[in-house]
Amino acid sequence: MSTALASMFATARHAGRPVFMPFMTAGIPDQDSSPAVFEQLAADGADAFELGIPYSDPLMDGPVIQAASARALDGGMTFLGGLELAGRVAGSTGKPVIVMTYVNPILQAGPDAFAAEAAALGIAGVIIADVPFEESADIQAALAGHGIGMALFAAPTTDEQRLRAIAEAQPSFIYAVADLGVTGRRQETSRHLEGLVRRIRAVTSVPIVLGVGISTPAQAETAAAIADGVIVGSALVAEVLEEGAPRSGAAFAAAVHGTAR
């Protein structure tokens, strides 16, 4: 378990102040301006980042993040380039950076070589969209060997027995998928949110971060009231794609931190 993530969640719980963790694709709006996007989100109040490494086949992602991945790859962003950017953002903002990727690039590098590289760059954690706990042991062990944390997912469709198995694998945090479906903007707050968090809390004290389909400050506020952290992705990514910068970072931060008026 990464100490950076452990202490971030411990502090957050102690202060009763959930973590705001924006998701942002590496390499948008273009390679040169990408670091500034993360730096602005840090200034807006981000406590940590989920940095999305663009992938050719983003199975778990809806149209906005697919478009962001395609634009980043077209602009020359690569898997290794994404890791380097993560290291740079960790250095310039001082915030933990958790890298979101699909499993294939990790397998190509080799889990241990990947973990060593990520550790050298100062990456705090890893989220792998297509790795359920059954397939996670080798990678999680390699990461742990280099002091890097790994998140595991829980979804509205995950039953009690799986939740227990996920908790027993001791992830750095549980990424609770707030809604059925791939990443993307939603009009309505998911009706699964509260039940899922309650069911996870019943089996473990591992920190819970809610993500997927949280796309308005009001939805973020609802999520923050029950979770240890909130991930906002497509809403902010869409702003960067359309306007070159995330406009609502501060509004989401305030909503999550409970300082919105």
Added chain:
Amino acid sequence: MSDTSFPDATGRFGPFGGRYAPETLMAALAELEAAFRQAWADPVFVSEYHRWLREFVGRPSPLYEAVGLSEALGIRILLKREDLNHTGAHKINNTVGQGLLAKRMGKPRIIAETGAGQHGVASATAAAALDLECAVYMGAKDMERQGLNVVRMQLLGTEVIPVTSGAGTLKDAVSEAMRDWVGSVASTHYVIGSVVGPHPFPLMVREFQKIIGEELSEQLGDVKPDVIVACVGGGSNAMGIFYPFLDSDIDLVGVEAAGKGIETGKHGASLGHGTPGVLHGARTYMLQDDQGQVHEAHSISAGLDYPGVGPEHAYFQDAGLARYESVTDREAVEAFHLLSRIEGIIPALETAHAIAWLQREAPALAGKTVVVNLSGRGDKDVQEVVGLSSDPGL
């Protein structure tokens, strides 16, 4: 010796396969595996499946002695006529099975991906016959080159949803169908069209397609073929005909798409020229760069235009249980014409790849007996091929 007890409990065929899926789908995959295993052990379900194959699909499909082609190539050639199935390809063996399973699981809606459109048509047909709602994802490029099948699906009451991401081909259609499933999993069954995807799909599709090889085994009687050959996209028609013969000493040959030529990089030969990685939920051979980004495949045949392949074929290749060759677009089109003229059978462009391999290897195969899985008929490809005869780029 082969190990036909694969996959193991984790869905692995040796080091291949597995279940690399988003957490949201894990419950559905477990439910599907349980439902399939239970149904496949239930004589009532199995006899219902066989009744549909007999009365609706028209099985058994004939084994045909291709005298003209045999003479032309100097090989004894037998054709397993999957092109004579209802809807014109082997794909319907699987969609009838999965359609019946969807009903048994109480799912009112099915979704499917399609490349050539044959699996889409077979899914739409099963859905119409079994009173299921159906949506099919199809790459925009494939909708253009397989226009006839788009109209067929629509006539059958299926919604065809164009996929414009990536190259607009089969890989992108699979991804989009999976994304639909992540959101619709409670009411929807995903009828995957080949022996690909996360466990239990490769197992289940193999079981629904192995009827091809089982029938062949009976039809052969005392005839002992030296070679069985089939084209390989995802690998379902090849798996269906190979699987019952794994323990024999028959040479099992899968033919992949060499596209514009292996050396150009524009091909679909994931077994022959790919490397191991994870695509669409399973570890298998695939086309990718050194950092693990997936490469686009290329083939004139939409059904072979896929950068991955079923994990059990990956295992067969490494274990030496089957071998995998490839032929180019140009060779496939030549074989398409050859079979049409000599045998009066217009094959699908996918299937033409298997014929093309025979044509190329004829000197080495002289005097031998070869069974070809004639996986589908070529009506859907007629326009494409006629347009190509004047294409200097081919």
